[in-house]
Structure formats: structure tokens, C-alpha cells
Amino acid sequence: MHTLSLSHLLFCFVLFLLQIMEIPVIDFSKLNGEERAKTLAEIAVACEDWGFFQLVNHGITEEVLERVKKVCSEHYELEREDDFNNSKPVKTLNDLVEKNSAEKLESLDWEDVFLLTDDNEWPSKTPGFKETMAKYRSELKKLASKLMEIMDENLGLPKGYINKAFNGGGAAENAFFGTKVSHYPPCPHPELVNGLRAHTDAGGVILLFQDDEVGGLQVLKDGQWIEVQPLANAIVINTGDQIEVVSHGKYKSVLHRVKATVDGNRRSIASFYNPSLKATIAPALHLIQNINQAYPKFVFEDYMSVYADQKFLPKEARFQAVKAT
Numbered sequence: 001m002h003t004l005s006l007s008h009l010l011f012c013f014v015l016f017l018l019q020i021m022e023i024p025v026i027d028f029s030k031l032n033g034e035e036r037a038k039t040l041a042e043i044a045v046a047c048e049d050w051g052f053f054q055l056v057n058h059g060i061t062e063e064v065l066e067r068v069k070k071v072c073s074e075h076y077e078l079e080r081e082d083d084f085n086n087s088k089p090v091k092t093l094n095d096l097v098e099k100n101s102a103e104k105l106e107s108l109d110w111e112d113v114f115l116l117t118d119d120n121e122w123p124s125k126t127p128g129f130k131e132t133m134a135k136y137r138s139e140l141k142k143l144a145s146k147l148m149e150i151m152d153e154n155l156g157l158p159k160g161y162i163n164k165a166f167n168g169g170g171a172a173e174n175a176f177f178g179t180k181v182s183h184y185p186p187c188p189h190p191e192l193v194n195g196l197r198a199h200t201d202a203g204g205v206i207l208l209f210q211d212d213e214v215g216g217l218q219v220l221k222d223g224q225w226i227e228v229q230p231l232a233n234a235i236v237i238n239t240g241d242q243i244e245v246v247s248h249g250k251y252k253s254v255l256h257r258v259k260a261t262v263d264g265n266r267r268s269i270a271s272f273y274n275p276s277l278k279a280t281i282a283p284a285l286h287l288i289q290n291i292n293q294a295y296p297k298f299v300f301e302d303y304m305s306v307y308a309d310q311k312f313l314p315k316e317a318r319f320q321a322v323k324a325t
């Protein structure tokens, strides 16, 4: 009897631990109903304690998401796989294995990636790719704006504050909206290379449509790497370095990484709503409690030149570096 209750207790404790160590999942549709206040509070907690959360019922239809999955996977096979097989990470890993070296590759990522913006050249050979991704991006951009307004509200800032800060305060909308389409192909030696090394994101709000099945994304939470559990058709939200600065550290930009895996080709479509390069970023005055503010004021362009060299180094050093300029 005694041992039974003890093991029962232990079992409940493990369940409890498993539950608290999941990235929060938030039903976005509840913002429009009776549960608005509760949902706002859930988002606030997710932003403050995690820096990462998953949105379901976010308003982007399953039909659009299914098409995005299809065209991105087709595009990889048709236009990218061959190049990836001949890429530097693949060659370097092959050499390493031939030499029988067990030294991990710490300066490479096992990732195929390219960027879509409003004005760069898009791939054109895969049927439906351009139309589908243009539609997806326009919907996601609207979602990003809604999220920034929610952050304004939760932070006690005037409505539109963050968006205005990202647009440099000017009249023309010129914040940057980019979409990184990545694949993490199967890796024969995941112990020797990362999918993507640990980093925090430079920009503002990041909206990730990750693979339904192939996991690998991990977030650092209280010193432990936690898996962002794949959840069909959810959009994973995280906040970058600029939101940390504007919120005066209330919302953290959190370290995350992607593990390489032996099987499964992980698809990952990350869209970034970032300040324009000319925007001046600083902690919101409303949120500065003491005069010894830890966060600098800088032009986003200067931050990005530091980030280009220091993406995989601690963000604190980047905040120091822009402070000095």
C-alpha cells in the first residue's frame, strides 16, 4: 500500500513536470470572445516566461498551410536538394568521417536556406510556389501586426507603439518582412554537426511554420533545452532582440537551436517582422524604471552589422557593441 501511493505520487510528479515543460499553446480565436482577458494574460505569461509560444486557430486556413507545405517540399526536391548534396556542410562532414575524426563541426549548420522578401528574386521553376508564398506572406504579415498590438496592450504601451518604432516613426511603412525557407535534410552523423547552432534572433517578431512531424527545434528554458513539440498547423511565435530592447527586457529574446537528425527532412518556414534599417530602437520610455538602463539606443542597421559577425555569440555582447558606437 505504501509503495503504491509513493509510485503514484512519483507518476503524478513526472506528469506535472512534463506538462510545465511544454511550450505554451494559445488559442488565438479566443481573443475575440468572452475569454479575451484570459487569453491576453496567457500571451503575456508566454512572452515573459518563455519568449516562445504556439498559436492555434490563428486565422490562416488549413488550405493555405497545406499548399505552403506542398510547394516548399516540392521546391526543395526540384531546385535545392542537388545543390545541398554538393554543399560545404555535406563535403566537410564527409571529409571528417573519412578522416575518422570525432571532432564536432562548430562553425557549420546542416541547413538549406534561402530568403523571400518583397523585392528579391523568387524561385520560379516550382509550379504554384510564388503565388502560394505571396498569399501566405500577406496573411502572416497581418498576424504579425495583430501580435505587436497585443504586445503593446500587454506591456501598457499605446496601441501601435511597436509597429511605429519598427517603421522608424515615419509615415511610410518600411519595416522589413522576410521569410526564411529552410530544410534540415537527413544527416548521417548528427553527433558531428548542428542543424542550426544556438542563437537568438536579431529582429522583432518571428512567426514560424515548422514541420508537422520532424522535430528538432529546441529552446533554452531555465538552463534546459526544451523541444518545441510539433503541432499540426500551429504557428510558433518568438520574440527577437529588438522586442527585448523595446520592452526593456520584460520580453526576452531566447536562445534556440535545431538538432540534426538521421531521418526525416525537417521543413521550417520562419517569417521575420523586423525594424527598418533606419529605425532607431530604444527601450520604451514608459517601461524604463531606473536611470541605469541596461539596454542601449541604436540604429537598427548598426545592430545588424554587429549581428552579422556575432549571431552565434551572446546577445549581451551585441548590446554592448552597439552602445559603444
Ligand SMILES: *[C@@H]1O[C@H](CO)[C@@H](O)[C@H](O)[C@H]1NC(C)=O
Binding pocket: 081, 082, 085
Ligand atoms: C542527395 O543525397 C541523399 C542522401 O545521400 C540522397 O538520398 C538523395 O537522393 C540525393 N539527392 C540528389 C538530388 O542527388
